[in-house]
Each structure stands twice: as structure tokens, then as C-alpha cells.
Amino acid sequence: MQNFEKWQGCGNDFVIIDGRSNFNIDDAEKISQICDRHFGIGADGVIYVLPSKVAAVRMRIFNADGSEAEMCGNGLRCFTKYLLDELGKESLSVETGAGILTVRLNEDLVTVDMGAPILDAEKIPVKGYGKNHVVAEKIEVDGKIFEMTCVSMGNPHCVVFVDDLKKIDLEKIGPQFETHQKFPRKTNTEFVQVVGENELQMRVWERGSGITLACGTGACATAVAANLNGLAGKNSIVHLDGGDLQIEWQNDNHVYMTGAAKRVFVGQFDF
Numbered sequence: 007m008q009n010f011e012k013w014q015g016c017g018n019d020f021v022i023i024d025g026r027s028n029f030n031i032d033d034a035e036k037i038s039q040i041c042d043r044h045f046g047i048g049a050d051g052v053i054y055v056l057p058s059k060v061a062a063v064r065m066r067i068f069n070a071d072g073s074e075a076e077m078c079g080n081g082l083r084c085f086t087k088y089l090l091d092e093l094g095k096e097s098l099s100v101e102t103g104a105g106i107l108t109v110r111l112n113e114d115l116v117t118v119d120m121g122a123p124i125l126d127a128e129k130i131p132v133k134g135y136g137k138n139h140v141v142a143e144k145i146e147v148d149g150k151i152f153e154m155t156c157v158s159m160g161n162p163h164c165v166v167f168v169d170d171l172k173k174i175d176l177e178k179i180g181p182q183f184e185t186h187q188k189f190p191r192k193t194n195t196e197f198v199q200v201v202g203e204n205e206l207q208m209r210v211w212e213r214g215s216g217i218t219l220a221c222g223t224g225a226c227a228t229a230v231a232a233n234l235n236g237l238a239g240k241n242s243i244v245h246l247d248g249g250d251l252q253i254e255w256q257n258d259n260h261v262y263m264t265g266a267a268k269r270v271f272v273g274q275f276d277f
């Protein structure tokens with residue numbers, strides 16, 4: 007039997023397993039079985055706590071389909087709170103696929119320095135724009151033309167601003183964005199409506215997990231994209247289906263994300 011904890015941040019839920027005890031299954035079939043809401047524990051992803059040579063700990067994150075992601079914002083808040091509670095500390099440096107990030111407690115909430123957004127198309131990656139930024143560029147999906155702004159927060163995001171979020175059939179067009187030929191490593195896609203001054207409403211189709219209630223890296227990409235399009239300032243609130251995140255793109259070019267992270271239950275799983 008393997009111990010695990012179940013955590014959620016804005017309804018984006020994860021199974022956290024301490025891989026420092028030599029447990030580190032990265033078999034896609036097993037991961038998707040753990041994430042299955044009927045045959046497993048049920049989660050949007052699985053996170054491992056691992057030893058690191060360059061930071062206090064290393065985080066590894068897998069999507070519900072078993073694919074590995076470079077980075078995970080909501081997961082990182084949960085992961086760090088889990089460790090800080092255990093260590094009785096206020097902040098932690100974490101090695102992720104997006105570099106070493108610093109996470110600190112912020113009263114009841116958790117703030118993550120998510121690093122600098124990556125805007126160079128080749129690095130996101132998005133095909134066909136060289137090293138340029140991809141801001142309000144046209145993309146055809148499902149026979150319709152959308153405008154996308156692409157941002158990597160360590161993982162790829164395609165942000166699409168729309169007038170009415172209710173009219174978006176996420177289930178239908180989400181997978182078509184995810185696997186569009188412009189995205190060599192596939193993409194997470196955020197549909198966003200501006201609902202007030204520096205207030206954005208967002209729904210996400212996540213690469214490898216589908217519709218989730220929230221996506222931390224996606225909220226950061228959304229806030230950066232809104233600023234690049236002149237739709238918001240540098241400090242905005244992103245409303246997600248599972249809660250709110252506050253995102254600030256500061257003068258050091260880093261994006262800071264603040265939001266909740268909560269333990270749901272602890273358990274043992276028979277792998």
C-alpha cells in the first residue's frame with residue numbers, strides 16, 4: 007500500500023505522492039488509472055515529491071492521461087503547502103520543468119513566483135512565427151477563425167479572447183486546439199472573456215487532461231496575454247470555474263500567482 011494525499015487548488019485536483027520513499031511510477035497507464043474517478047482515486051493529475059540537487063525539492067507532474075507536463079501552477083501551490091505544513095517553514099525553492107521557482111505562504115493563500123513568461127514562438131512552441139511573439143494571430147479551428155495569443159509558462163498555452171464565454175463549446179473545440187498542427191508539443195487552451203477592469207473570466211481545455219476547473223499556468227498565461235492585447239493592466243483577477251487567482255506581472259518580468267491550496271484527504275492506495 008502506498009500513502010498519498012489528495013489536494014485541490016481552485017478545484018484543480020491532484021494526488022500527491024512522496025517519491026522520496028523510492029516510489030516513482032511514471033507508467034502512463036498506471037497514472038491514468040490513479041486519476042480515473044471511477045476505477046482509481048480520481049484527480050486531474052499526479053504529483054511526485056522528489057529529491058533535488060539544485061533546490062530544496064523537485065516536483066514532477068503527470069496529466070490524467072499519463073503524459074508528463076513541464077509545469078503546473080495549481081499543483082505547485084498544493085505541492086508546496088503540503089511540504090511547508092510538514093516542514094513548518096514559510097517558503098520553499100522547488101525544481102520544476104520551468105526552472106527553480108520560489109513559493110511562499112501568504113496568510114491562508116500561497117504565492118508562487120512563476121518566473122518570466124516565454125513569448126518567443128519557437129520556444130513556446132508555435133509553428134510558423136519564427137522567434138516572433140504570437141499576439142492576436144489568426145488560427146482556424148472547426149472551420150472558424152479565432153484570434154490567439156500564445157504564452158509559455160514552462161508549458162504551452164494558447165489564449166483566445168471571446169465576447170461571450172457561454173457560446174464556446176469547450177468539449178468540441180478544446181481537443182482541436184490541443185492537437186492543431188501549429189503546436190508541436192500540443193497546447194493548453196484558455197478561452198477568456200473580459201468581465202471588468204483587470205477582471206478576466208477563463209475556461210480551460212488542458213493538454214492531456216481536458217476540461218478542468220482551473221489551471222494556474224493558464225491563468226498566468228491569460229493575464230499576460232490580456233496585458234499584451236491591451237485588455238488589462240499588470241495585476242488582474244482571473245475567475246476560473248473552481249475559484250479565483252490573483253496574477254501580477256511585476257517589473258522584474260516575473261509573474262506572481264496567488265491562490266488557495268487545500269488538503270482534501272489522505273489515504274492509502276493499492277497499486
Ligand code: ZDP
Pocket residue numbers: 018051069074075076077078079080081161162194212213214215218220221222223224
Ligand atoms: O501543460 C499541461 O499539460 C497541463 N495540463 C499541466 C497541468 C497544468 C495545471 N492545471 C496548472 O495549474 O498549471 C496543473
